[in-house]
Amino acid sequence: MHEMGIVLQIIETARAAIPPQLQGIQVKALNLRIGKLTAVVPESLRFCFNIARQDTVLAGASLRIEEVPIEAACRDCGERSIIETPPFTCSRCGGGDLAILSGRELIVTSLELADP
Amino acid sequence: MEIKVVRKVLAVNEQMAAQNRQLFAEKGVFTLNLMSSPGSGKTMLLEKTLGRLLPRVPTGVIVGDICTTNDAVRLARSGAPVVQINTDAFGGDCHLAAHVVREAAEDLDLAAIDLLIIENVGNLVCPAEFDIGEDLRGVVLSVTEGEDKPLKYPLMFRVCNFALLNKIDLLPHLQFDKERAIANIRAINPGLPIFEISAQTEEGFAPWLAWLEERVREKQQTNRQPEETGNGR
Ligand SMILES: Nc1nc2c(ncn2[C@@H]2O[C@H](COP(=O)(O)OP(=O)(O)OP(=O)(O)O)[C@@H](O)[C@H]2O)c(=O)[nH]1
Numbered sequence: 001m002h003e004m005g006i007v008l009q010i011i012e013t014a015r016a017a018i019p020p021q022l023q024g025i026q027v028k029a030l031n032l033r034i035g036k037l038t039a040v041v042p043e044s045l046r047f048c049f050n051i052a053r054q055d056t057v058l059a060g061a062s063l064r065i066e067e068v069p070i071e072a073a074c075r076d077c078g079e080r081s082i083i084e085t086p087p088f089t090c091s092r093c094g095g096g097d098l099a100i101l102s103g104r105e106l107i108v109t110s111l112e113l114a115d116p
Numbered sequence: 117m118e119i120k121v122v123r124k125v126l127a128v129n130e131q132m133a134a135q136n137r138q139l140f141a142e143k144g145v146f147t148l149n150l151m152s153s154p155g156s157g158k159t160m161l162l163e164k165t166l167g168r169l170l171p172r173v174p175t176g177v178i179v180g181d182i183c184t185t186n187d188a189v190r191l192a193r194s195g196a197p198v199v200q201i202n203t204d205a206f207g208g209d210c211h212l213a214a215h216v217v218r219e220a221a222e223d224l225d226l227a228a229i230d231l232l233i234i235e236n237v238g239n240l241v242c243p244a245e246f247d248i249g250e251d252l253r254g255v256v257l258s259v260t261e262g263e264d265k266p267l268k269y270p271l272m273f274r275v276c277n278f279a280l281l282n283k284i285d286l287l288p289h290l291q292f293d294k295e296r297a298i299a300n301i302r303a304i305n306p307g308l309p310i311f312e313i314s315a316q317t318e319e320g321f322a323p324w325l326a327w328l329e330e331r332v333r334e335k336q337q338t339n340r341q342p343e344e345t346g347n348g349r
């Protein structure tokens with residue numbers, strides 16, 4: 001629901017990452033990592049991105065989203081599990097006392113620029 | 117050519133939230149971020165909670181809605197200082213962001229309060245993603261919403277530090293399976309304190325109020341010993 005705000009942040013982050021001597025160059029692709037435990041739906045993000053990128057340095061950019069699984073470590077037995085759907089339980093002992101290791105990422109990792 | 121960036125998209129919000137957290141700590145204000153779906157009873161819970169805490173625990177309120185000042189009007193009747201945020205001025209956001217809370221906090225006399233309760237915009241999705249500088253996060257789930265909400269909105273129930281199961285006065289009229297709802301909350305967040313309450317009848321208020329007051333006291337103690345920096349997460 002707040003994907004448009006997130007997209008505007010992404011565009012700003014990308015814009016700020018382009019060094020001054022390369023300003024004006026077109027961005028070909030934008031790479032993102034999005035955890036599966038974030039409140040962000042990749043399809044909505046793409047939809048908003050396609051609207052918001054117009055008239056920005058990202059006008060011609062494609063969005064590459066790498067989804068990061070929810071990985072958790074059991075505080076009882078130490079097992080690391082990938083959680084596909086709730087409940088959040090250890091795949092070995094079934095315990096629920098888990099430390100979430102990944103899944104909350106919302107990161108711009110890199111930009112690919114057109115050749116100057 | 118590839119440019120490495122590796123920057124959190126919400127980095128700006130996180131920085132602002134950290135500044136808020138520091139401001140609230142300096143002023144010795146314990147801050148609560150209260151979230152839920154629309155109509156779970158956040159405002160009524162606050163009206164009744166304020167009625168029981170004031171004037172013993174000086175409390176201020178920030179209330180976020182997309183539009184209208186109805187909730188602020190209701191809450192102001194308690195005598196507490198209330199600041200309304202309408203997010204339509206900020207693009208109709210479905211959540212409160214840290215900079216918006218900061219602006220609202222500037223309209224409050226933080227030195228005069230020990231507790232700040234922030235009623236977030238009614239929404240179980242987006243507010244979970246945005247740190248606003250609170251000490252603790254609470255989610256209100258009302259018994260008219262269905263037992264499966266924790267499983268449908270796991271992020272919200274995972275990031276919260278306590279839950280309030282509200283409108284229990286209605287249980288006799290509903291098919292709601294309270295034990296299953298509680299099991300679903302615990303499936304996402306095992307140790308979560310859960311308070312079963314009715315904002316309408318104030319049933320279950322004593323444990324909730326005692327717990328809340330204890331958190332406020334703790335904050336004031338850590339404030340007197342600045343080397344201890346537990347923020348309760
Ligand atoms: N029966 C009953 N009704 C309640 C209770 N708590 C709240 N309500 C009713 O639920 C409705 C919504 O309550 P609000 O306090 O406005 O809910 P809210 O979460 O602040 O709503 P938004 O701010 O719009 O997200 C109102 O009609 C309240 O009277 C309760 O414990 N029992």
Ligand SMILES: [Mg+2]
Pocket residue numbers: 158159160187235
């Ligand atoms: Mg309300």
Ligand SMILES: [Zn+2]
Pocket residue numbers: 074075076077078079090091092093094095
């Ligand atoms: Zn285990």
